[in-house]
Amino acid sequence: MKNSFWVLLILAVFVVIFSVQNAAPVDFSLFIWKGQVSLAVLLISTFIIGAIVGAVYYGLAIKRSRKRKKENIAKDIPFEVDKEELEENESDDIKAGEQ
Numbered sequence: 525m526k527n528s529f530w531v532l533l534i535l536a537v538f539v540v541i542f543s544v545q546n547a548a549p550v551d552f553s554l555f556i557w558k559g560q561v562s563l564a565v566l567l568i569s570t571f572i573i574g575a576i577v578g579a580v581y582y583g584l585a586i587k588r589s590r591k592r593k594k595e596n597i598a599k600d601i602p603f604e605v606d607k608e609e610l611e612e613n614e615s616d617d618i619k620a621g622e623q
Contacts, residue, residue, distance in 0.1 A: 536571070539567060539568065540568065542567065543563065543564035543565075543567040543568050544564055546564065546567075547562050547563060547564040548562070548563055549562055549563070550562075552566060
């Protein structure tokens with residue numbers, strides 16, 4: 525498994541342990557909502573919301589990166605140039621330069 529998974533797992537364990545040890549009720553306010561909730565619930569829900577936001581952002585960044593990579597690959601595909609057409613374009617450019 526990737527290292528980021530293990531780091532996230534260890535971080536989640538620490539958050540849960542810290543939350544359970546500090547389960548006293550605390551006051552909170554969010555915009556117009558005010559209330560009292562256990563610190564454990566508040567910390568765990570904040571952690572989960574942060575993880576979801578991070579995952580969505582990471583997913584969008586990967587999607588954007590793949591799209592850019594796909595566009596760049598399409599631009600890098602070599603194509604054959606007709607030699608006669610190339611010579612005609614060069615001769616037209618030379619004539620335009622002489623005038």
